[in-house]
Amino acid sequence: MLIGVKNADEYLSEFVNEVKELAENGFAYKNKLYSVGIRCFIMDAPARSFVLGIKGHSGYYSCTRCLQKGEMVKNRVAFLKIGMDPHRDNNSFRSRSQPEHHNKKDLTVLEILSIDIVKQVGLDYxxxxxxxxxxxxxxxxxxxxxxxxxxxxxxxxxxxxxxxxxxxxxxxxxxxxxxxxxxxxxxxxxxxxxxxxxxxxxxxxxxxxxxxxxxxxxxxxxxxxxxxxxxxxxxxxxxxxxxxxx
Ligand SMILES: [Zn+2]
Structure with a gap:
């Protein structure tokens, strides 16, 4: 889906604006107003880092769920401490509290939506x-x-x-x-x-x-x-x- 797309913000902006409009005003159909909301976004790891403007999954600060720095083990970055480091959350993401995690200082397109940018962007099974x-x-x-x-x-x-x-x-x-x-x-x-x-x-x-x-x-x-x-x-x-x- 994202092949050849250089800028995720440009690619998704029309969709995001439409979703924002629907989330704020609902969707009217045959005299009935339906509320619309986003449950979650599901993407594979390369698409997730591209859309969220964050480090790729082989980066030291790439964990989307916690703030720990990965370690190099047998030529791979591994996250060995389980449940010990502070969780990454919506606030820490949006305030860029760990700058090393982000490739973009500015707001990325999904952040326009009032969603939990950490919990509502799933890890794809x-x-x-x-x-x-x-x-x-x-x-x-x-x-x-x-x-x-x-x-x-x-x-x-x-x-x-x-x-x-x-x-x-x-x-x-x-x-x-x-x-x-x-x-x-x-x-x-x-x-x-x-x-x-x-x-x-x-x-x-x-x-x-x-x-x-x-x-x-x-x-x-x-x-x-x-x-x-x-x-x-x-x-x-x-x-x-x-x-x-x-
Ligand atoms: Zn982690």
Missing amino acids: MHIVCLGVVRTLLKSWVKKKGEPYSLTSWKIGELSSELKNLKKSCPYEFSRKSRSLDELDRFKATELRQFLLYYGPFVLKPILSEKRYEHFLNLSLAIRILLNSNCSLADIKMAQNLLIDF
Whole structure:
């Protein structure tokens, strides 16, 4: 959507002005006035940094949720302190209290709207979890050789044939049937999601050591909880603890 666009403010200004107008005055249709509001904006990491005018996700001050400075670990910026640094919030964002986080001193286009610029710009689960963490886990088990977490070719073969067998049992609600790990590079987000939530807990049990299997279950269970639209505050706390363990 943003390919070739150089200026996010220019690109979004017409949309933002229209939303602002609708949020302030509502939308009239057949003698009835409907109120209009923004629930959230969802973007992948490059689009988020582009639209919000903030450091890219590999920057030291790029965390959109807290103020900690990242550390370089194996050529990547990692945020290792969980829950210790002050949270980034709407006020600290809008007042540019941490200038290193921002590429723009001036107001960015979304800040014209009266939204919580931190909480209402979501972290996108499709890229971060499905195409991110789940794919990284699978690739490190299957494609890396000689690491403590690498799987033997026998186990990779077992896992692949289990996934191929499951194809026959996939319910029709699943948009894609499970397939062999030979095709891992071509797995779509929805297949990685199915692996995380449905096949993984089942097919990995005989393949991974107990410790690694539990590690995987932490992520699987946490995401399953968070995907439930009726989850309670206690459920969210539990999912948070599982993710911290993970
Ligand atoms: Zn953070």
